[in-house]
Amino acid sequence: MDFELSEEQLMIKESAREWCNRHMPFDRIREMEINGYPYPKDIPKGLGEQGFIMGVVPEEHGGLGLDWLTQSLISEEIGYADPTIATAAAFMAVGTGWGFVIDKFASEEIRDNFIRPAIKGEKFVGIASTEPSGGSDVANHKSNARKVGDEWVLNGEKTFISGVEEAREWGGGYWTNVRTGDPSGGASHKHMTAFFVPVDSEGFHPDVPYRDAGRHSLSTSGFRMENVRVPENYMLGKENKGFYGTMEGFDNARILIAASAVGVTERLLDVAMEYIKERHTFGKPLAKYEGIQFELVKLYREMEATRLLCYKTAWMQDKRYQEGKYKPKEVAKWISMIKWKAPHLALKAANQTMHWLGAAGYTDEYPIEMAWRGVMSYCVGAEGGANIQKIVIGRELLGPEYIPYR
Ligand SMILES: Cc1cc2nc3c(=O)[nH]c(=O)nc-3n(C[C@H](O)[C@H](O)[C@H](O)COP(=O)(O)OP(=O)(O)OC[C@H]3O[C@@H](n4cnc5c(N)ncnc54)[C@H](O)[C@@H]3O)c2cc1C
Known part of the structure; x- marks a missing residue:
């Protein structure tokens, strides 16, 4: 090792x-x-x-x-x-x-x-998976595609999609998973197909962006597809196999988001350490008080443990791709652990460091409050909510027969 x-x-x-x-x-x-x-x-x-x-x-x-x-x-x-x-x-x-x-x-x-x-x-380029009916149940999306001649015609609605305005301004498009096969049936991962949908396609109607709590420099919005036509070669992977590619995309993005969240935690601790050494109360720097120093030490320990978990997971993903050493589901368990852990740790770090800085931490003079709002998006939903990560981990620990919603 x-x-x-x-x-x-x-x-x-x-x-x-x-x-x-x-x-x-x-x-x-x-x-x-x-x-x-x-x-x-x-x-x-x-x-x-x-x-x-x-x-x-x-x-x-x-x-x-x-x-x-x-x-x-x-x-x-x-x-x-x-x-x-x-x-x-x-x-x-x-x-x-x-x-x-x-x-x-x-x-x-x-x-x-x-x-x-x-x-x-x-x-x-990004991901358009979530629909108004929900994001977690990826196999139950309602948007659909049907083949007409040598083209595919897509209809439906996607929502909470990152970067739609950016893609419209600069050009771009989305990995868009829709229902094929039996469009009237219930949830089925066997009926999903992925297409690349450029945002300038005819019939692509963007919504007004949301006013998100954080990540203000990035748009989040939805779009409606009304008879969007794409050629056959815009299908990504095979017909009715889009669910698997979608899971692979989530795996990859989750690794990188978790790594970013470790970076956020490190930044917050650096900012806070500088502050608590400078700031004096009752004649001593804040850093001397155990009530703060011990909290800092605990966060630091958690950060380094999470960083190692992230490195191991990325390393496993490399072994999976380069050597086929680990099965995708095995790596997904580790990926879900870091996707759940790292953003929540960053959120905890933002919460605690904000207390150490007192009123100053609540202002935008320091990067804490904006981190707090930004990382929350990855805790509640972006690239999959925490409970979905727990379901993936539980599935690998106990077996698929213990998936809670089955
Ligand atoms: C800022 C931001 C950016 C986003 N960007 C994108 C994007 O670019 N592309 C995209 O496709 N989506 C995007 N999303 C959407 C995101 O993927 C969804 O929020 C996520 O999948 C959860 O879906 P939902 O919000 O519809 O919640 P729901 O699926 O309705 O779930 C609600 C809550 O219940 C929990 N839950 C669901 N099922 C279970 C269960 N069986 N057991 C226990 N708990 C459960 C969920 O974890 C969640 O906490 C973004 C979200 C945010 C906040």
């Missing part, structure tokens, strides 16, 4: 931190969070130029052929720089997690028109 990152991994992590320090300083992140969408375009473009977006995509498709561990180190640094986990994280973590599976199944046409530009940070 070797706990050391390679020289190349350390170098990439270091260069990600340097780039983020230079281009995503706190003043800018705060400005973006206050002003909301639209965000400055130089950030995704710069991330793209550095090779930070979709580095895991094979070189022959425009990526760098990086491993998932290295990609998650980049994600950690992006979370450190932008604790709102908004624009940069969406382009890098969501774009990479889903871009990787889109690329895996894509035709050359989709690769040239969407994947290569998205790698450069010039377009956005």
Whole structure:
């Protein structure tokens, strides 16, 4: 067992931190969070130029052929720089997690028109799974596709989708899972097919973005598909097999979001440590009081344990892809553990550090309150809610016959 990152991994992590320090300083992140969408375009473009977006995509498709561990180190640094986990994280973590599976199944046409530009940070690709009837029950979506001639015609509604406005402004599209096969039947993972749906398709009607609690520099909205026509080669994977690709996309994005959340926790602790050493009450620095120091130490311990869990999980994902060593469901158990743990730890860190800073922590002079609002999105739902992660872990521990909803 070797706990050391390679020289190349350390170098990439270091260069990600340097780039983020230079281009995503706190003043800018705060400005973006206050002003909301639209965000400055130089950030995704710069991330793209550095090779930070979709580095895991094979070189022959425009990526760098990086491993998932290295990609998650980049994600950690992006979370450190932008604790709102908004624009940069969406382009890098969501774009990479889903871009990787889109690329895996894509035709050359989709690769040239969407994947290569998205790698450069010039377009956005994401996931359109959630529907008004719910997001957790992925096999029960109502949007559907039927074959007409040599095209597929898609109808239905998607909601709470990250980056729709960004994709409309810059170009882009979504891994969109819809029902095929028996459109009138109940939930069935055997009736889902994935398509790539460009946002400028005829019949694609975007909704007005939500006013989210956090992640203000990134839009979340829905869209209606009214007879959206896509050619056969916009199907991603095989007909009625879209559920499996969707699970793979969630696996990938969850690894990167968890890594970003570790970065957020580290940033919050760094900010807070500086503050509690400086701030004096009753004649002593706050850092000297056990009521605060011991809380800090406990959070630090949890952060380092979670970081190791994230590294192990990314490493397992690499073994799965490179050597077929672990089964997807086995890795999914670990992925669900970190997707559940890391954002909740960041939320806890935001909650506790805000108390240490007192009133100052409740203002946007410090990155705590915006982190608190931003990471909450990944606790309640984005890339899957906590209870869904528990169901995945329970399924692997006890067996599929103990899935609670069956
Ligand atoms: C900021 C933000 C961005 C998002 N971006 C995207 C995106 O880009 N693309 C996309 O497709 N979706 C996106 N989502 C939606 C997200 O995937 C969903 O919120 C998530 O899947 C949960 O679905 P839901 O909100 O409809 O809750 P529901 O599915 O209605 O569930 C409600 C609650 O019940 C819990 N629950 C559900 N079933 C069970 C069960 N069997 N046992 C116990 N508890 C259960 C859930 O965990 C959740 O806490 C985003 C969400 C947020 C908040």
